[in-house]
Amino acid sequence: MFRIGFGNDIHRLEKGKPFVLGGVNLESELGAVGHSDADCLTHAVTDAILGALALGDIGAHFSDKDERWKNADSFVFLREVVRMMREKGFAVVNLDSVINLEQPKLRPLIDRMRENLAQALEIPIESVSVKAKTGEKVDAVGENRAIKTEAVILLQRK
Numbered sequence: 001m002f003r004i005g006f007g008n009d010i011h012r013l014e015k016g017k018p019f020v021l022g023g024v025n026l027e028s029e030l031g032a033v034g035h036s037d038a039d040c041l042t043h044a045v046t047d048a049i050l051g052a053l054a055l056g057d058i059g060a061h062f063s064d065k066d067e068r069w070k071n072a073d074s075f076v077f078l079r080e081v082v083r084m085m086r087e088k089g090f091a092v093v094n095l096d097s098v099i100n101l102e103q104p105k106l107r108p109l110i111d112r113m114r115e116n117l118a119q120a121l122e123i124p125i126e127s128v129s130v131k132a133k134t135g136e137k138v139d140a141v142g143e144n145r146a147i148k149t150e151a152v153i154l155l156q157r158k
Helices: 040-052 074-087 108-119
Strands: 002-015 030-032 089-101 128-133 146-157
Touching: 002 040, 030 108, 040 074, 040 089, 040 108, 040 146, 074 089, 074 108, 108 128
Parallel strands: 089 128
Antiparallel strands: 002 030, 002 146, 089 146
16 A cells, blocks of 8 residues: 655745754755744655645644744654654655755755655665755745745555
8 A cells, every 4th residue: 555645844034043954954144934943844754744644744743832842853753753654554665855945055965865864764865856946036935035845755555
C-alpha cells in the first residue's frame, strides 16, 4: 500500500531574524519569523508525512501556543513524525520539495539540505529532491517579504 502526502508552509521574513532552512543556517539579513526555528522546508515535509498518514497537520501536534516549542529545532518535529510513521508500518519512498525564495540564492546549500532531510527520513539522499525557485519579483515571495515551501512525499507500507 502506498500513501501520498502534500505539505506546504509560508513564513514572513524580517530583518535580524535567524534563517534556518532544511536544517542549514543561511547567511542573510532577513530571517523567517515563527514560533519554532521557522524552518519552512522542514515544516512542509513534516506536514506532508502527517497528511499521508491522515494525522492532521503540524499545528495539531506541535502547537505554536505551546511554550515547549518556542524556538525549537524543527527537526525535532520531523523526527517525531517519522517515529509515528514507522509505528504505523510505513517508510518513505521519496520526497520532492520546492523552496520559493527570492534571496539568498540556495543552490550551493541544496545538497546539505537534502542530506539533512535524508538522514531524518532514514532514506538515501538520492530519494530526496529539493528545488529552489525565485518569485520573479511577484507577490510576497518575489518582493522578499516571505518564504514559501511545498513538499510531496510517497510512503509505502513495509
